[in-house]
Amino acid sequence: xxxxxxxxxxxxxxxxxAIAGDGQVTxxxxxxxxxxxxxxxxxxxxxxxxxxxxxxxxxxxxxxFEAKIEEYRGNLERxxxxxxxxxxxxxxxxxxxxFLVVADRDASFLLSGAGDVIAPDDGLVxxxxxxxxxxxxxxxxxxxxxxxxxxxxxxxMKIAAGICIYTNESITVESL
Numbered sequence: 763x764x765x766x767x768x769x770x771x772x773x774x775x776x777x778x779x780a781i782a783g784d785g786q787v788t789x790x791x792x793x794x795x796x797x798x799x800x801x802x803x804x805x806x807x808x809x810x811x812x813x814x815x816x817x818x819x820x821x822x823x824x825x826x827f828e829a830k831i832e833e834y835r836g837n838l839e840r841x842x843x844x845x846x847x848x849x850x851x852x853x854x855x856x857x858x859x860x861f862l863v864v865a866d867r868d869a870s871f872l873l874s875g876a877g878d879v880i881a882p883d884d885g886l887v888x889x890x891x892x893x894x895x896x897x898x899x900x901x902x903x904x905x906x907x908x909x910x911x912x913x914x915x916x917x918x919m920k921i922a923a924g925i926c927i928y929t930n931e932s933i934t935v936e937s938l
Contacts, residue, residue: 769892769922769929770800770812772863772870773900774885775911778937779865781810782915784892784923785932787817793930801936805831808866809838810936814890815860823849823862827873838864842871842879850877861889867938892929896922912937 770783783800786793801812802824809831813820826848830841842864862873872880872887880887886904888897899921903914916935923931 768800768814768890769888769896769919769926770814770861770863770890771888771893771896771900771915771918771922772810772812772865772882772886773904773911773915773918774865774867774870775904775914777867778911779810779867779870780911780915780935780937781812781863781865782896782912782919782933782935783812784919784929785934786928786930788928796930797932799934801934803936804828805836808836808938810865810938812863813860814863814893819860820862823860823873827862827864836866838866838869838871839881842873846873846877846879849873849875863887863889865938890929892919892922892926895925895929 772781781801785797787795787798804811827845830845834840864871870887872889886897886900896918900918903909903918912935919933923929
């Protein structure tokens with residue numbers, strides 16, 4: 763699935779996590795909104811989640827994921843696996859066009875409707891049209907700076923926004 767109009771980046775570093783997202787919402791070739799918030803805090807602020815893809819689909823997934831994270835008492839990996847399993851096997855959910863990036867202080871995952879639960883090797887994961895740019899920038903910054911997770915995520919997103927026409931500079935960062 764090719765996603766336009768969104769970039770989401772998760773960074774885990776030194777016991778801290780951050781998820782950053784741009785604010786652009788597009789409908790076809792038109793920018794409809796510049797300041798959307800695509801990041802949420804869940805489970806009493808202990809879990810972060812960001813989405814890329816169809817907004818309505820993402821809202822449905824946020825609701826489902828929030829129920830799973832509560833059901834499994836904050837166990838991020840278990841909640842991610844169970845949501846992904848349900849997403850892949852449910853006839854209605856399977857049609858949703860969105861990705862979720864979820865993180866707590868100890869883990870981060872990319873979830874897709876294909877059943878993917880991807881845990882990055884280096885604590886960095888990105889999705890969306892500007893995802894590859896944000897990820898490359900984050901990896902370079904992680905190797906060559908001492909920036910904390912939130913600052914690193916913000917700077918990487920600024921770099922992505924300067925390259926990807928579907929990513930804007932209205933960046934939201936949430937951190938743990």
